[in-house]
Amino acid sequence: MEQSGGEPASVARSETLGSLGEAAVLARIFPRLPAAASALLGPGDDAAVLAAPDGRYVVTTDTMVHGPDFRLAWSTPFELGWKAAATNLSDIAAMGARPTGLVVAIVAPSETPAATLEGIADGLREACAELAPGTGVVGGDLSVSDTLVIAVTAFGDLEGRAPVLRSGARAGDIVAVSGALGLAAQGIALLFAHAVDADGHPDAGRVAALRHAHGAELAAQLTPRPPLADGVRAALAGATAMLDVSDGLALDARRLAAASGVLIDLDGVAIGIAGLALEGDHDEVGAEQVLRGGEDHALLATFPPGTELPGDFRPIGHVRAVDSPGVAGVLVDGVPYEARGGWDPYADWNGGSG
């Protein structure tokens, strides 16, 4: 009898995707999703119709998979929705575009609580509202599998400007970044160090204390706040090249260098590694986390010499011509930096660590 007061909540918890069915789940999710200001026709027909005022649109897609990309023991559904939106919108911003819309495909086990999808929808909505107001979800798809997968495709508007590519950096340009470096990597390192059980498996019970002690690091990992508005600001300020730092500063800088045919010379003091140990000790960011840690979702850009850097961009180095017959690449304080960095889902993921 004492438990009867809790029954409605426990009944609600027992509602799964399988027990409700697709139509009922969609009916719960739709009202939670953000509307897109650019949607001429929203969800509900075979396809949506979006406005492209300047006759072009920007498109990117990125997927989050339970295991390699997130763990339900560590992330709330809200955080998953937030991160799925934020990371895709960051790729739009990195073109110098204004984010406008998303489509979201979710594959989930039949026994997934409906509340999990409601939480994901809430996270998508709040990320759009806080990071890129006016952006919304214009379509989606639900399917079933043993593993939760969130596949997002995001759209953006260049507002008449040329896209800012990776290939435009020129010798003499300023190298600048907006957003934190290494903090998200520190967050995941803390989770693997302190939020696992004796067998090394993710342990939800140990995350709360970690959130209290290391709020900034866990937020950077679980609910990243990429500086989306700085993408348009960089384009307006004349950025010559730009990308989203998702696979670690060194690897993404190397991509920009290769596309542009230049050297990127990073300033160890400016990126904050001058006084750091090479490897962090799980409680402090190390130089390797700054250079090689993934999921920063900072914006890395190059600007012509003398540019007044816009928004939160700060200078972290400069662009040099390749030495004849040299090869494009990354230097730190003038010394070639060739460690691979980044993360390969096939080479690097051990199923057991998910």
Add this chain to the structure above:
Amino acid sequence: MEQSGGEPASVARSETLGSLGEAAVLARIFPRLPAAASALLGPGDDAAVLAAPDGRYVVTTDTMVHGPDFRLAWSTPFELGWKAAATNLSDIAAMGARPTGLVVAIVAPSETPAATLEGIADGLREACAELAPGTGVVGGDLSVSDTLVIAVTAFGDLEGRAPVLRSGARAGDIVAVSGALGLAAQGIALLFAHAVDADGHPDAGRVAALRHAHGAELAAQLTPRPPLADGVRAALAGATAMLDVSDGLALDARRLAAASGVLIDLDGVAIGIAGLALEGDHDEVGAEQVLRGGEDHALLATFPPGTELPGDFRPIGHVRAVDSPGVAGVLVDGVPYEARGGWDPYADWNGGSG
């Protein structure tokens, strides 16, 4: 020694996503993907840029999951790529739009042969070339999981026309369809009846004979050829409503009826069920397969009375006003047809049947 001549092939077969890594896999796939005529900037940067000549673009997304949506024992990788493209492009056509591009996210086990992804890429390319020339892949993402998932987002161009919605059918309109009804459902029924082992599990060895004896049915299921060009033709001919028949004629007609607030009265002779048994016997299409079988990817449309039906559209009924205070719905020869039909991934999928 006799086997030494086969070594290169067996070495090639041993190349998996895990052994090659993401970058090497992408390098193999990219050259196989079709370029999109509307891509102002293709794959390789943070995002692609597509042209939207009339200032709008059409967007839809649909996911295929190993188990509920396909089985590698029955489909070749080429067929998976083909179907992933064809089914998404059909949703674009159903808006009266011309398909222009796709982004493709693939989640695959680390031990997947690289050749599997090459086959998927080949299928995507050939489906675009044959069904919607000029359409291409403008971006993608690769990730890792235990279950193969192919998530596609497709784009289209309305070329200045209004989109053809589900909600525009009016009393007196002709109901018409382009494409086969029930054939894809017959294909999957044949596979479940004749291409399984003694335990009911999909058996690749039994598919070849079935392809020989029932080529049309298996092709409808494994490599559907939706009548994409008829989508634009329908719009030009003044279609008042249209949708892609993916969940069975009755359920999709009911969706169109509900959106339009009308009755859809189907002609039993015209849809070919007049002489059929209610249920097929695994070797012949039954009435229930015509009305409730999924994955037809036919186009269902309504046209004003007197319209000369375009392309391969054929009349299959007419639109009636709801009886006061009646409810929108579907009739067959004037008799309400209320069976649910369609397929719910959560309610209907038994993991064992995959």
